[in-house]
Amino acid sequence: MCRQRITHLVCFFILWFLNHGPATPLQAAETISRAGRTAEVSNSSGSPLATLVDGQIVLENKNLRAVFSPKSGSLVSLVSKQTGWEVQRRPELGRNFRMLVPLPERRNNQVLGNEQKAPRVRLDPETRSISFTWQGLDSEHAEDLNIQFVGKVRITERHLEFKAKVSNQSGHTIETIDWPYLGEISLPPRATYFDHLRLSYCGMLKSPLYPEFKNEAGYWGADYPLQFSKHPTAPFVLADSGQQGLYMGYHDATLDRMLMFTFRMKPGYVRTDFFNSGTIPVTDKISGEPVRLELNAVHFTYLADGETQSLHPIVVQPYTGSWHRGVDCYKAWRETWSASGYDSHELPGWVRQVHSWQQIHINSPEDELQVKYRDLVQYGRDCAEHQVAAIQLTGWTLHGQDRSNPSHDVDPRLGTEKDLAWAIDQIQKLGVKVVMFNKFTWADRSSDWFRRELVKHAAKDPYGDYYVHPGYRYQTSAQHANINLRRLVPMCPASTSWRNIALAEFKKSLALGADGMLYDENQHHGSTHYCFDPSHDHRHPGHIFAGDLVLARQFHQIKQQQKPDYLIAGEGSFDLQIPYYGISYIRIPRNHVPLHRYMAPDSHIMIGIFGHNDRHLINQALMYRYIFSYEPRHYKGRLHEFPLTLDYGKRVDRLRRKYHDLLWEGEFRHTVGAKVHTSDKTFDSYSVFVDRKSGRRAVIVSNPDPGKTISVKVELPGKTRPLISATPEDPRPVASDGRSVLPALSAVVFMEQGS
Ligand SMILES: [Zn+2]
Incomplete structure (x- = not known):
């Protein structure tokens, strides 16, 4: 791209100091619509440029024009050039960054970027970037903190990229940094709605931003209505009107730290529907306050005194058209990932074909002991009779599903290891694959093993306590009434000691001779994100999701050595896990939007099917290329229990086998x-x-x-x-x-x- 055009402009660094006078707003012709404002942007150059215009710093490409104030380092204007939508419309609402620097008696001590002394500004036209350096920061309750924050913004062919470097000598920890902090996301012109869209469990999660705004923080927990999306579950967010929108994505594959996107509605509702939702004002001001929607990327740095850290890129890009165009921004980055897991070695051939599974529940924590191991063969015969390719054995482990975790020992009440291995072999001889349900997310708090040993490997909160997940209710009224649940404690995958225990348990499952395992709940840790246990061999605190990728790589190393055609599958894997988990198992609602299928057209996704005549669910699987997991009687029953569903499922699979070049490939x-x-x-x-x-x-x-x-x-x-x-x-x-x-x-x- 036009390097000459850039170099002939200005090929030297410009050091810009604040005493050049106040910022002036971008001149733009405008038309007013009911819902928003359209600007006509004069520069139609397609090449990305970083220049000085009328004392303002302008970053511009064919998609967008961004204006930064050299006085404050704030983004004071952002325009979508394809449509003229002024995303950041009012310069006075421009913001830059924010930090949380807790003090001993003031945890909530904020450093507000727009209340700092002027930054040192460096514009580099050649790399089409600017950097703002703030040296020495004032917080709300402590002045002159010895912190250096260097915010870097680069314009590329398509988007803006925000990176930063922070050095902390303040004597305190920098817990979070909001960067970028977009002070205004205005409503697109003629928009009748505006939604916050993101990925969740392979589908799309939608929260309205306009005309209603749903508060996800609780009205007791924030001054203003707030919505948030957490990485890695949500690697990006869209603010979408159906006709256009804004993409903000976290383009990091290391999982070094947690990242959260926040939408904040100020100064609050004009009318409340309930304490967690209401209607937002449509005027520019209410009660003397400007009405605005803020969008921040919050980096959970936990940067201790004496440490320096680089923040990974946040990408911002307006898009035109449906939400698909916004997701395309992420897809373009996703294609740059280096090959790993099943991208670097082949997924078993049977997994890639049109096929279906059955899931069968063998035992729960309440001791039904539904199927002895040797009796599993009858389920294999059912699968063979109905051309179901694989059977997933769930609850085969000691004391049943979600009890005695993470044990992958057999339960002697159901038979011996030999009995289970024999049944697996018999089912395989019928031409049916066997997949073992595995889980390495929790420890059962009620077990002696946990009390004796595993508590050491649990993820710990900042107070030294382990986190707790409420657990799952099974079968009896005492469980359904939440009286005798087995509470589950999130383990710390960032810890080598814990991963070694998980890998030893995995090897027990692998040794039974099955064709694969499905790691249930591989994609989350309840509400746990960081581990503060100082005895673990990770950074303190450690982002435990980073350990998920290490564990996945270790599973692959073991299976490559012992059984290369073994399937490693997961449940609703977050996107960075997808290369390692060859199938993602999910359940979908009636109005499911197949966001992950659109992001990753070649991934393999399987959905549970439970209804007696579940034609719409099956049709969704046809439309979205999902594999069926037949689960009659909530995966407690046999295939013949739902003949209508089974018959229709077979017909759909026959159709997509016949036309697999289009419907499957x-x-x-x-x-x-x-x-x-x-x-x-x-x-x-x-x-x-x-x-x-x-x-x-x-x-x-x-x-x-x-x-x-x-x-x-x-x-x-x-x-x-x-x-x-x-x-x-x-x-x-x-x-x-x-x-x-x-x-x-x-x-x-x-x-x-x-x-
Ligand atoms: Zn830990």
């Missing part, structure tokens, strides 16, 4: 690239797959309504090939004009014909 595009017309203008129950080689497309449409037949018409822009259609009930291809009458809870597939 094609690239998933969600609703991008086709439109489906119905009488319902918001109809979005469809998905698009594209054959990567030929460009042929398929559109799967399903009718989610349980009582209504609908007419659909598919529109494929640029279509030159004839269309065919097929259904789960009749997979034979028939010529199609792109129209179909869809009975309740039915699906149809339209496909462009091959040459």
Whole structure:
């Protein structure tokens, strides 16, 4: 890209000191709409530039124009050049950074960036970046803290990137740093709604920002309504109006520390619906205060006195179009990850094919002892009879599911290790794969093992106590009434000693001869994020999610040595775990949005199916390329207990085997690239797959309504090939004009014909 154009502009550093006078706002012609303001931006250059304009620092590319005040280091203007949306509209609301530096008698002691002395500013046109250096900071309750904060902002071809370096000689710990701190995210022009979107359990979590705002902090816990998203579960957030939005992502794969995105609504609701939700003002001011939505990236630095730390990149980019365009910002970074786990060695062949599983529950903490090990063979016969490829054995460990964790010993009441290994072998001889349910997240607090030894390896809070997860309720009224639950204690995967225990337990499971394991609850630690135990061999405090990746790599090393075709699967893995866990098991709601499928079209996701005639769930699996995990009677039953679901599932799998080049191997595009017309203008129950080689497309449409037949018409822009259609009930291809009458809870597939 245009290096010459940059170098001919200014090829030297400019040191800029504050006494150059007050900042002046960016000049912009404007039009006012009811919901927001549109600016016309004069510079239409596509090359990223970092320049001085009228005493302001301007970073600009073809997507955005950002203006920083050299006086304060604040972002005083941010404009989406594609649409003219002034994201940061009022310069006086511009902000820069914030720090939490607890004092002995004042934990909540804030360093507010916009109340500091002027920073030293360095503009480097060649690297298209600026840096602001604040040396010596004043906090609310202590002055002149010996802290140096260097905030760096770079403009790239597409986005703004915020990094920082902080050195702490203050005698205190810098607990968190908000950087960047965007003082205003205005409503896009003509927006009728504005949502906070993020990834959660492979789906999309949506919280309204406008016209209502949902407070996720509790009104007792914050001055202003607040929403937050935590990395690594949510690697990015979108503020989305349906037509455009703003992307903010954390582009770090090390998991060195926790990162949280926050949306804060100031100065609060105009009317409350309840204590945790209300309507936001639509005026610029209320009660004399400016109405604004703030967006921050909060780095949990826990930077001790004498330490220096670099903050990993936060990327900010306005986008035009649906939320998919925002997610594309993340996808572009995701493609730069180096190969690891199953990206560097092959996933077992059977996992990559169209196939289904059954999950069976063998025992709970309340001692049903439902299936003796040797009797498991009958479930294997069921799977073979119904062409179910794999069976997941859950609750096979000592004392049943979610008791005596992390033991992966067999339960003598069910049989011996030999009995279980024999049953696994017999099931495999029927042509059915066996996957063991494993778990290394918790220890059962009620166990002697925990009290005697494992407590040493538990994650500890700042007060030296272990964290506690409430546990899970099973089967009896005493459990359902929460009287005798086995409380679960989050262990510390950042600790080598704990990982060694987990790996020893994993080896017990591996030794039984199964085809794989599914690490349940691999993706979280309850509410635990940091471990403060000084006896553990990690940084203090340690971000325990970093240990999750180390543990995953160690599982792979062991399986590569002992059984290379072994499947390591997980549950709703967070995105950085995806390379290591070949399948993510999840359960989905009726209105599920397949966000992770869009982010990672080639990942393997499996959903639990429990209903007696669960056609919509099965149709969702068809649209989103999810594997079925049949779970009759809440995974306590046998396949013949839900014949309608099983029959429809088989038909869908037969359909996607027949057209696997599109429906299984094609690239998933969600609703991008086709439109489906119905009488319902918001109809979005469809998905698009594209054959990567030929460009042929398929559109799967399903009718989610349980009582209504609908007419659909598919529109494929640029279509030159004839269309065919097929259904789960009749997979034979028939010529199609792109129209179909869809009975309740039915699906149809339209496909462009091959040459
Ligand atoms: Zn620890």
